[in-house]
Amino acid sequence: MRVVESVLDLRAILDNYNTNKVIGFVPTMGALHNGHCSLIRAAKQKCDVVVTSIFVNPTQFNDKTDLEKYPRTLNEDLAKLEKEGCDVVFVPSVEEIYPDNSSLSLDLEGLDKVMEGEFRPGHFDGVVEVVNRLFNIVKPNFAFFGEKDFQQLSIIRFMVKKLNHDIQIIGCPILREEDGLAMSSRNTLLTEEHRSVSPVIFKALTNAKNNIGKFAVEDIKNELVAQIEDNGLLKVEYVDIVNSATLKSLSNWIDEPMNICVAVFAGKVRLIDNLKLNY
Ligand code: PAF
Numbered sequence: 001m002r003v004v005e006s007v008l009d010l011r012a013i014l015d016n017y018n019t020n021k022v023i024g025f026v027p028t029m030g031a032l033h034n035g036h037c038s039l040i041r042a043a044k045q046k047c048d049v050v051v052t053s054i055f056v057n058p059t060q061f062n063d064k065t066d067l068e069k070y071p072r073t074l075n076e077d078l079a080k081l082e083k084e085g086c087d088v089v090f091v092p093s094v095e096e097i098y099p100d101n102s103s104l105s106l107d108l109e110g111l112d113k114v115m116e117g118e119f120r121p122g123h124f125d126g127v128v129e130v131v132n133r134l135f136n137i138v139k140p141n142f143a144f145f146g147e148k149d150f151q152q153l154s155i156i157r158f159m160v161k162k163l164n165h166d167i168q169i170i171g172c173p174i175l176r177e178e179d180g181l182a183m184s185s186r187n188t189l190l191t192e193e194h195r196s197v198s199p200v201i202f203k204a205l206t207n208a209k210n211n212i213g214k215f216a217v218e219d220i221k222n223e224l225v226a227q228i229e230d231n232g233l234l235k236v237e238y239v240d241i242v243n244s245a246t247l248k249s250l251s252n253w254i255d256e257p258m259n260i261c262v263a264v265f266a267g268k269v270r271l272i273d274n275l276k277l278n279y
Contacts, residue, residue, distance in 0.1 A: 001082045003089045021048040025140035030054040031071035031185035032080050035175040039144040040084040053090040060126030148174045150274045182273045194266035197231045204228050205275045237263040
């Protein structure tokens with residue numbers, strides 16, 4: 001496995017591969033867990049060469065302390081990537097990714113104004129900025145993203161279409177701990193107490209899914225909040241039931257794919273999760 005820090009070194013390696021090799025790309029911010037490993041495995045199945053980036057992107061953090069306390073575990077990450085058979089790891093500095101102040105300023109047509117976008121203003125501008133830069137550097141055929149970041153995945157698909165990137169975006173299912181908690185790099189920041197109550201998030205989402213159509217949308221959302229907050233330790237920031245394609249918030253059930261999405265504070269740690277709903 002090759003580990004490189006500069007765009008030049010990365011390009012030198014990738015340009016050396018035969019042009020008919022299929023390049024798979026897994027962008028990450030490190031602190032890798034099994035969810036990331038499942039992305040690498042999916043990439044390995046589909047592609048000849050797998051590139052992973054580890055870059056904690058400052059432009060997508062609207063909260064400075066969140067950026068500072070974001071877990072950084074480079075040595076463990078590299079060991080995991082090696083074990084999964086990743087071919088090339090790109091670990092750039094901030095200057096390498098942002099040598100200039102230019103910005104893409106892509107109009108995300110409202111996809112960035114709901115849910116995560118409402119509570120983390122500017123977050124998706126930062127995500128789109130960095131993913132676009134990484135796509136231009138790596139030039140992959142396929143790129144792999146987890147469905148846990150459901151809104152991010154929709155926005156990246158939108159960006160790829162808008163900017164005519166010739167890249168196929170593959171969404172990979174959420175991986176969960178045995179008790180149902182969605183795997184996330186932020187889980188390592190949870191206190192024991194918060195960790196022990198956090199499986200209720202998945203339980204409440206599952207209950208909501210089982211009750212779809214039986215109760216009004218608003219009642220399902222209220223019940224989910226009550227279930228999650230019942231322990232007195234978790235606080236729901238938002239819950240929304242949206243049209244999976246448009247991300248439009250729904251007040252009535254529709255006969256199209258829907259997702260229920262939630263963000264929850266466990267102390268200072270913010271967790272997100274979602275489930276697909278089929279009416
Ligand atoms: O999902 C993430 O880890 C990040 O948002 C991404 C896609 C690597 C961009 O920094």
